[in-house]
Structures are given as C-alpha cells and as structure tokens.
Amino acid sequence: MESLDANGWARLFGACRESACHLEMRDTYAVQEEAADFEEWRAGRWGPAEAAESWASWLDLMRKTSTRGVRLRRARIVSEPVTDYIRFEHEGTPLNIAAGEDVRWLPRTRASGLALPGNDFWIFDGATVLFNHFTGDGGWIGNELTTDPEVAKLCADAFESVWALAVPHSEYTLV
Template sequence: MQSSVPPFSELLANTRDSAVHLEMRDDYGTNPRLEAWQRGERVDWNDRESWWHPFHQTIADAVARDVSVRRARVVSEPVSEYIRWEHDATQGNLAAGEDVRWLPRSQVTGFLVPANDFWLFDGNLLRIHHFAGDGSHVRDELSTDAETLKLCASAFESIWQRATPHSEYKI
C-alpha cells in the first residue's frame, strides 16, 4: 500500500480506458447538498450551472477521452434517507457521462466483495476508501497489489452484471 494519494481528478486524468467505482455503504455522513435535500430543496436539473461541480467536469473530461466510467451501488432495502438523496442526485453523474447501477444487498449473498469502497483505474490502480462508522471519510490509500486488483475487479464485475441500471431502479 502506498501512503500518498493523489487527488481523484489527477488519477482519473491519467486513466486511459476505464474507471469503476464500487459503493457499499448506506450512509456517507452529511454534506450541504444532502442537508438542502432534507429541507425539501430540489435540484433544477435544467439549470446546469446551479449543480455542475468540478467532479462532474472531471468525469465528463474522462468520458470525452473515451474512458468508460461505471459506478455500482450495493444498497440495503428499504433504502436509507441518504440513499434516497443519492438516487435523486445521480442525475448529475449520468449527465457527466457515468453509467450507474444499483444492486440490493440481499442479492449480493454468495459474492466475494471487499469490505471497503473503491475506485479501480484501468484495472491496475486501486484507490481504497476508508470510512468511520458514522459514514465520514477517514482516508484513502492506493494499491497496485495484483491479487487485490483481481479481487476488486472481479467483485465489481459480478455486481455490475446483476445490478439494475439507474433508470430502472425504483426506490
């Protein structure tokens, strides 16, 4: 494991073919956009300037270079309030060019999955996310360990194949 982790934007900028992201938590803590949603404020998806963030541009830039960006979310059902918000906010990911799928946790039994969320870049660099029990981000680490890369790639593909595309996943 490496200790110095470059920013996500730099890792994705150096990606040539694919970036996959596996999310498996039902809560990632709080943030201003979630809090606004909880107050009943909704995004005006027609007003791109109001919601388009540097993250979206980073994804769009990668997709424009023909990088495939896929995200799979494993969620408990019934879903948490955080996941309801995340489902609504996914419109921004899709607009940026990500392909997003959802898989109920009950359908993951029998899969070997890592305990941490991750991004896998070009199948050869893993950015592992560590979270506290309350969902707050603790730290990231990088790995190029061949066996870990293989395990994470396999876990992602198994989930992806069974997962429901965002447009069809109803909460």
C-alpha cells in the first residue's frame, strides 16, 4: 500500500484527460488533515471562509483540472439520518462545486441493489483506480493504485450506477 502526497495527487490529476470520479461510502472520516477543521465546525467556528483557506490546495487542483476540460464527479453514499461528519462535508460542498466538481448524494437505503467495491475510490479516465483505505474509525491508512481492466470496469460501473440514482447537491436535503 502506498501513500500519495500532494505531488502524487497532482500527477494523477495532471495525467487525467477526460474524467475523474470519486465514490465515498463512509459516514465518518477521521483523517488527520481534517481533524482541526471538523472540531472547529462542531464548535461553530468554521464556515465557508475557513474551508476555502484550509482546502485551498485541493480546490486549486480541482479548478486546474476542470479548466482543462476534465469532468469531475463525486458521489457520496450516506446513511440517514446523517452523521455530523456528513453535515460538515455537506456544508463545504459548494466550494467543491465552485472549483468544478459535480456532487451527488445517495441515501444508503437506495443503494441496496447495487454491486459496490469494498473501498472508496477515484477512477481516472475509466482506466486507473485509486482505492482509499481507512481504519474502522475512519482514519486514513493509505492508497492502492491499479490499472487492472476488470477492477477498473467494476469501479466505473459501480460509480455510474450510484450516479444514476443519486440526488444532485442542490436538491439534496440533509435528514
């Protein structure tokens, strides 16, 4: 298992020509880079301005990628009622959208008939998959990169099935 740094992410998105799709399936993430932001949000001291500052490098990478014509899509499968972490993500999502991502939400109860990989992933141009691995409590432990055509097809099909059922961010109401 590897761990991508900012340069690794930039290389993946820089090599991408048509599409980058991200499927998130956890209700809670406890990644170290977001811990302080999440705690500030829970305390009522974090909003769009703080998010824009904290996420500046990611948002810049998304803007650069979308400006090149790459279609960026993110789908989130969530349990309802949603966790505090999902509320935190939802509040910051307009920044992702402004940077060029299209974001949709799928209530987990509507995903029962879907065949899904066991881990969150990014799929680039339908051919390169980057799995994100987490601990049971949501801590990030690393990435796994594959270009196996069968795995890429599984992930591409899974993403498209979620996307077809998911609700656009502008229409999704937190429960």
